[in-house]
Amino acid sequence: MSNVPANLKYADSHEWILDQGDGTVTIGITDHAQALLGDLVFVELPEVGAQLTAGDECGVVESVKAASDIYAPVSGEVIEINHALEDSPELVNSDPYAAGWIFKLKLDSTAELTGLLTANAYSELVAAEA
Amino acid sequence: MQRTPFYQKHLDAGAKMVDFAGWEMPIHYGSQLQEHKQVRSDAGMFDVSHMVVLDLQGAEAKPYLLKLLANNVDKLKESGKALYSCMLNEQGGVIDDLIVYYLSDTAYRIVVNAGTREKDLAWMRQQLQGFDATLTERSDLAMLAVQGPNARAKVFSLMPADEIAIAELLKPFYGAQIGSWFIARTGYTGEDGFEMMFPAEQAEKVWDALVGAGIPPIGLGARDTLRLEAGMNLYGTDMDETTSALTSGLGWTIAWEPANRDFIGRQALEAEKAVGVQQKFVGLVLEGKGVLRSHMKVTCEAGEGEITSGTFSPSLGLAIALARVPVACGEQCSIEIRGKLYPAKVVKPVFVRQGQSVLS
Missing domain, CATH: 2.40.30.110 (Aminomethyltransferase beta-barrel domains)
Incomplete structure (x- = not known):
C-alpha cells in the first residue's frame, strides 16, 4: 500500500502539497505516483519566477519507460526548485515526501488550498483507481 | 489473456504484471534499473515462454527456408548453428525477425516473436504449400533466457558433468539438444548466456533451481533497455511490414549471394538499391x-x-x-x-x- 501522510493536501493529478503556513507551499508527487512510474531517471523542473495557474503543466518526471507531466495544483509564483533532482532523480522514488520534493510556490491566494483533497479523500481516489 | 508456465512464480517474486502481446508478463519485480544492472554485472533470467517455438521438418525444409528467409540457411553447416534472419513480404517489408537453428538439412528449429504469432504462422503455412515439409508449434516447451557475465557458470553449477561437457563447448550462436532440453548460446542483451527450451511441466522446478543458483528474474522493462544498449532491433518498433530491412539496420542480415537465390522480397530490395536507399x-x-x-x-x-x-x-x-x-x-x-x-x-x-x- 502506498504511503499517504495525513498532514499533506493532495491533487487528483497525484501531487502532494505541504502548507508552510506563511503563504508558501512545497509540492512533490505522491508515493503512489512514483510507484506507478517506476525508477525515475530525469526530472524537468519548473523555472524559478514562473507564474503558474492551477492546472498548468509545469514540469515532467520521466522513468525509464514513461514520461508524466507535473501539474501546478494551485496558482502562484515558483520561488524555489529542488536542484538535487537534476543529478539524483531517484530521490523522488526513495523519499517522495521529503528529499524528493520538486518545487515551492508563493500562493496567489491561500483560499485555493481548501479545494485540495485531504489524505483520506486521496487514499479513496487511489483505491478507486486500482 | 494468456499466461506462461512461470505465471505463479512471477507473482510470488513480486512482479508487476502487464499485457504484452496478449500475455500477462512481468515488466519488473521492483526496480527496472537494478534488474538491468544485475544482468550487466552478474546474471539474470527472463521468461521468454511467450515467444513461439516452431519445428520445421521434412525433405524440403531447406529449399523452403531458402525461399522464405532473407538470410541464407545454406550458411548453416554444423548442427546447432543459429542464424538471425528477417522474413520479408514481397515488398521487402519485414513480417518478422527470427532465429533459425540448424539441426540437419531436414530439421530446423525456428523462434519467432509472440506479438506476430498469428500472421507469421499464416504466412509460413501459406508459403509452405508445395514443399515437402511440416511446421509444428512447440507450445509444450517453456523458454528461459539466462544472461550476464556469470550466467553460463551459474547454469553449469546446476548441471551434471555429462551435460556440462556438451554445454561448455557451445560457441556463441550455437545450440545443442541435451535430452529433452535445447540449450543455445544466444540472447537479446549483448551479454553472454543461454536461451533454454525445456518441457513446460519442469518450469517451476527449473525456476527454483536457477533462483537458488543466484540468478534472479528480470522483467521485460530491463530486457528492453538491455537490448537497446546492445543495438538490437525490436520488431514492431524499429521495423515492421511498412519499413524496408535496408533502412532498419538489417542490411547485414540480407544474403545477396548466391545471386540466383530468389528469396521473398529480393526483387523489391534490389529495386530499392537500384534507385538508392x-x-x-x-x-x-x-x-x-x-x-x-x-x-x-x-x-x-x-x-x-x-x-x-x-x-x-x-x-x-x-x-x-x-x-x-x-x-x-x-x-x-x-x-x-x-x-x-x-x-x-x-x-x-x-x-x-x-x-x-x-x-x-
Missing part, C-alpha cells in the same frame, strides 16, 4: 539531460528523421536511441523534445557490449 539506421546519444523516446523528430542538415526506440541507458547514464535518418545525415543532429530542440550525436547503432561502453 534513402535512409539509414543510426544510434543517437543525447548530449544533455533528458530521455529519448520513440517517434521523436530528428533534424539534421540533410533533412528529417525519426527515433524508432529511445530510452535512458542505465549503463551509460545517458539518453540513447535508435533512429531512421536521411542517408546523408552527419555526426550531429537535433531532437525535438516537448517542442524544444536538443543536440545529439549520431553514432553506430550499438552502445554497450559485454558490460562495456562502445562509444568513443
Whole structure:
C-alpha cells in the first residue's frame, strides 16, 4: 500500500502539497505516483519566477519507460526548485515526501488550498483507481 | 489473456504484471534499473515462454527456408548453428525477425516473436504449400533466457558433468539438444548466456533451481533497455511490414549471394538499391539531460528523421536511441523534445557490449 501522510493536501493529478503556513507551499508527487512510474531517471523542473495557474503543466518526471507531466495544483509564483533532482532523480522514488520534493510556490491566494483533497479523500481516489 | 508456465512464480517474486502481446508478463519485480544492472554485472533470467517455438521438418525444409528467409540457411553447416534472419513480404517489408537453428538439412528449429504469432504462422503455412515439409508449434516447451557475465557458470553449477561437457563447448550462436532440453548460446542483451527450451511441466522446478543458483528474474522493462544498449532491433518498433530491412539496420542480415537465390522480397530490395536507399539506421546519444523516446523528430542538415526506440541507458547514464535518418545525415543532429530542440550525436547503432561502453 502506498504511503499517504495525513498532514499533506493532495491533487487528483497525484501531487502532494505541504502548507508552510506563511503563504508558501512545497509540492512533490505522491508515493503512489512514483510507484506507478517506476525508477525515475530525469526530472524537468519548473523555472524559478514562473507564474503558474492551477492546472498548468509545469514540469515532467520521466522513468525509464514513461514520461508524466507535473501539474501546478494551485496558482502562484515558483520561488524555489529542488536542484538535487537534476543529478539524483531517484530521490523522488526513495523519499517522495521529503528529499524528493520538486518545487515551492508563493500562493496567489491561500483560499485555493481548501479545494485540495485531504489524505483520506486521496487514499479513496487511489483505491478507486486500482 | 494468456499466461506462461512461470505465471505463479512471477507473482510470488513480486512482479508487476502487464499485457504484452496478449500475455500477462512481468515488466519488473521492483526496480527496472537494478534488474538491468544485475544482468550487466552478474546474471539474470527472463521468461521468454511467450515467444513461439516452431519445428520445421521434412525433405524440403531447406529449399523452403531458402525461399522464405532473407538470410541464407545454406550458411548453416554444423548442427546447432543459429542464424538471425528477417522474413520479408514481397515488398521487402519485414513480417518478422527470427532465429533459425540448424539441426540437419531436414530439421530446423525456428523462434519467432509472440506479438506476430498469428500472421507469421499464416504466412509460413501459406508459403509452405508445395514443399515437402511440416511446421509444428512447440507450445509444450517453456523458454528461459539466462544472461550476464556469470550466467553460463551459474547454469553449469546446476548441471551434471555429462551435460556440462556438451554445454561448455557451445560457441556463441550455437545450440545443442541435451535430452529433452535445447540449450543455445544466444540472447537479446549483448551479454553472454543461454536461451533454454525445456518441457513446460519442469518450469517451476527449473525456476527454483536457477533462483537458488543466484540468478534472479528480470522483467521485460530491463530486457528492453538491455537490448537497446546492445543495438538490437525490436520488431514492431524499429521495423515492421511498412519499413524496408535496408533502412532498419538489417542490411547485414540480407544474403545477396548466391545471386540466383530468389528469396521473398529480393526483387523489391534490389529495386530499392537500384534507385538508392534513402535512409539509414543510426544510434543517437543525447548530449544533455533528458530521455529519448520513440517517434521523436530528428533534424539534421540533410533533412528529417525519426527515433524508432529511445530510452535512458542505465549503463551509460545517458539518453540513447535508435533512429531512421536521411542517408546523408552527419555526426550531429537535433531532437525535438516537448517542442524544444536538443543536440545529439549520431553514432553506430550499438552502445554497450559485454558490460562495456562502445562509444568513443
